[in-house]
Amino acid sequence: MNGFGNLLRLRFLPAAVWGLALLAIWEAGSWFLLKVLQVRMAQSKLPYIHEVVSAFGRYGSTLLKEGWVTLANAGLGLLLGATAGTLLAVLMSASQWMERLAFPYAVASQMVPILGLAPIVYGIVRDDQWARIIIAGYITFFPVALNMLRGLRSAHPSALELMRSYAAKPWSVYWKLRFPASLPGLFGGLKIAAPLAVTGAILVELMGARNGVGVIMLRNLYYGPSHVYMFWSTVVAGALLGVLSYLTMSVLERLAAPWQPEFRTKGGDR
Amino acid sequence: MTEKAVTMIPEIELDRVSMQYPSAHSDVLALQEVSLNIAKGEFVALLGPSGCGKTTLLRIMADLIQPTSGGIKVAGKSAKEARLAQKYGIVFQNPVLYDWRKVRHNITLPLELMGVKKAGRYRKAEELLELVGLAKFADKYPWQLSGGMQQRVAIARALAMEPEILLMDEPFSALDEFTRERLNEELLSIWSKVGNTVVFVTHSIQEAVFLSDRVFILSPHPGRLSAVAEIPLPRPRTREMRNGEVFFRLIAQIRDRFEGV
Numbered sequence: 342m343n344g345f346g347n348l349l350r351l352r353f354l355p356a357a358v359w360g361l362a363l364l365a366i367w368e369a370g371s372w373f374l375l376k377v378l379q380v381r382m383a384q385s386k387l388p389y390i391h392e393v394v395s396a397f398g399r400y401g402s403t404l405l406k407e408g409w410v411t412l413a414n415a416g417l418g419l420l421l422g423a424t425a426g427t428l429l430a431v432l433m434s435a436s437q438w439m440e441r442l443a444f445p446y447a448v449a450s451q452m453v454p455i456l457g458l459a460p461i462v463y464g465i466v467r468d469d470q471w472a473r474i475i476i477a478g479y480i481t482f483f484p485v486a487l488n489m490l491r492g493l494r495s496a497h498p499s500a501l502e503l504m505r506s507y508a509a510k511p512w513s514v515y516w517k518l519r520f521p522a523s524l525p526g527l528f529g530g531l532k533i534a535a536p537l538a539v540t541g542a543i544l545v546e547l548m549g550a551r552n553g554v555g556v557i558m559l560r561n562l563y564y565g566p567s568h569v570y571m572f573w574s575t576v577v578a579g580a581l582l583g584v585l586s587y588l589t590m591s592v593l594e595r596l597a598a599p600w601q602p603e604f605r606t607k608g609g610d611r
Numbered sequence: 612m613t614e615k616a617v618t619m620i621p622e623i624e625l626d627r628v629s630m631q632y633p634s635a636h637s638d639v640l641a642l643q644e645v646s647l648n649i650a651k652g653e654f655v656a657l658l659g660p661s662g663c664g665k666t667t668l669l670r671i672m673a674d675l676i677q678p679t680s681g682g683i684k685v686a687g688k689s690a691k692e693a694r695l696a697q698k699y700g701i702v703f704q705n706p707v708l709y710d711w712r713k714v715r716h717n718i719t720l721p722l723e724l725m726g727v728k729k730a731g732r733y734r735k736a737e738e739l740l741e742l743v744g745l746a747k748f749a750d751k752y753p754w755q756l757s758g759g760m761q762q763r764v765a766i767a768r769a770l771a772m773e774p775e776i777l778l779m780d781e782p783f784s785a786l787d788e789f790t791r792e793r794l795n796e797e798l799l800s801i802w803s804k805v806g807n808t809v810v811f812v813t814h815s816i817q818e819a820v821f822l823s824d825r826v827f828i829l830s831p832h833p834g835r836l837s838a839v840a841e842i843p844l845p846r847p848r849t850r851e852m853r854n855g856e857v858f859f860r861l862i863a864q865i866r867d868r869f870e871g872v
Contacts, residue, residue: 499707502675506701507724507772508694517720521711600711600752 364390385569396570397577403557404578411553412582414470415542418477419535419586425478426485426530433486434493434519451483459545469550477541481534485527492526493519524598528590535586543579554579621648621684622776622808623672628681630667630834640833641667644681647827647836651686651775654802654809656819656826658865664834665812666780672810673699673778685776693776697725700769700807702782706761708753714764715740715749721772739767742801759790766798770805777802777809784814792853795821799848820861821848828868838868 367390374383384392397404429447433440455476462479463472496518504514546555554575561572595604630642642664649655657665670676671683674690685693693699700721708717718739719732727735740746743763745756753761762782769777783791795818802809813819819826823842830837842861844852852858 497707499703499705500709503701503703503707504724505675506673506694506699507721508697509724513724517723518709521709524711598711600754602754605754 382566385566385572388569388573392570393573393577397574400571400574404554404574407552407554407557408578408582411473411539411542411546411555411579412585414473414553415477415535415538415582415586418474418479418542419481419531419538420478421474422478422481422538423485423531423534426482426487426534427489427527429482429486430489430493430523431515433490440490447483447486450479455480455541455544459548463545463548469545473542473545473550473553476545477538480541481538484533484537485530488526488530488533489523490526492523492529495526496522521598524594525601528594528598531590532587532594535590536583539579539582539586554582622651622653622686623647623649623810624682624684625668625672626682626684628668628671628678628683630664630671630676631679642671642678643833643835645829645834645836646681647839649808649810651808652806654799654811654822654824656823657810657812657829658814658816658819658826659829659834660814660831660869662831662834663829664831665814665829667834668829669778669780669810669812672776673701697721697772698775700772700774700777702762702765702769702777702779704781704784706753706758706765708761708764708768710753712753713749714745714751714753714756717753717764718768718771720768725772735771736767739770742770742804743767743797759786759794762786762794763797766801770801773805773807775807777807779809779811781812781814783818791818792850796848796850798822799846803847816862816865817853820844820858820865821853826865828865830869840865840868 367387371383371387371389374380374387380386429443433443458479459472459476462475463469466472466475500518500522501514504518509517542553543555543558546553547559550556558572558575558579561568561575564571594601625645625647627644627646628642629640629644632639632641645664645668657668659665667676671678672685672690674694683690685698688696708714709720712720715733715736718736719727722732722735736749737746740749743766745760745763745767748756748760753764756764762785766782769779783794786794799822811819811822820842821844826840826842827836828838828840829835840861844857844861
């Protein structure tokens, strides 16, 4: 009956209760470490949430500015990586020969430690902006390619036979059948890739850049215990960027492929 | 004499068509030397139990697979040429509608592939939705329709390009008895307006008898044509005929054929 009320009660109420309980446990744990056990550098290990939140507030404009830089670079990297991944998936779906040639290298590329690759890329491009974009693209192309390939292959055999019976051109088969059928796969890949792109961008920033969340994270770490709440607020900011990137992909998915079974509101409408 | 010879040229002509599938132990003979002719505008059924190769036979006619041996001619040309000339409309056992397209756009799909202009496509879809009784559902998505309605959309889509030959592979077998009988009647009423050649695969004797001019009876292991039954019921076929003596006698005769196998 009251759909919205139900949604509120069934989805958000439990989440809110859990969240509050977790925060309370955290605060209690933090107090316990600091006052009862009197652990060394207790606040670096488990800081008071309210202190982190207030640091977040004081530090807000800087976090917003640097967070935006990180997000923009991660976004460009994701765009680059997703485009490359999609193209690779299309090539691999079109020819077995291409798949056999490219797939082992695509897998191998993911075995290279990013931590080692980042300085190499920086050494080549000599630009922190481009290094971030390239690394973010590098770690995103694989999940996108893999999921997109699965999506392109997900078209039902009968659906392909239907196209064959119409004597459809290969281009039409892709445009009218394989691409639409691949959208759930593509977005599955993008939802994995988007937070990875943020992580990749922050990683490069930690190794040396002029701006970004990673840079202020590192700076606060250097200043030591006096900046512990500031440091934690940058970590939270990084996490929020990841969540934001994921949610963006979810919203895009709803817009681009609203016909998927999980989005159907009235399954029993017969 | 010559004129008669011309009119007797069959629409679909199979000449000793065999189909062999390779398998681990020994090759499976799905079809053994099937020869048959289907006239233009005729409604025929391919009837038989599972494993008799009736679907394989339909797929060979549709040029979805190639026979191991034997020849097939469609309107005097090869099956491939007929497919490329877009002579076929196919209805599968499942509706095979595209989830991302509304009902209307599922029906216009073949017209898009043929390069028909938008206005023409929409007019045709409107007309076909009227024909299959789904005019009100044009803007629904396939999953918002019942199984029977989805199959009607599939039929409308198959008719969109005005195919000379309609190939139907057990189109109603997933539906309940009531829906199936109603759709049988609807299909005949559509066919009487369109007048194309229909090849209808089924394992239901009643369905084959009710719909067809002739029933090709296939038997399994290996799949082969064992008999052809003429159905002398007048057209248009009506619901009352299902209860008539002739109908039951024809069914009994065909059932006897299978018991002999």
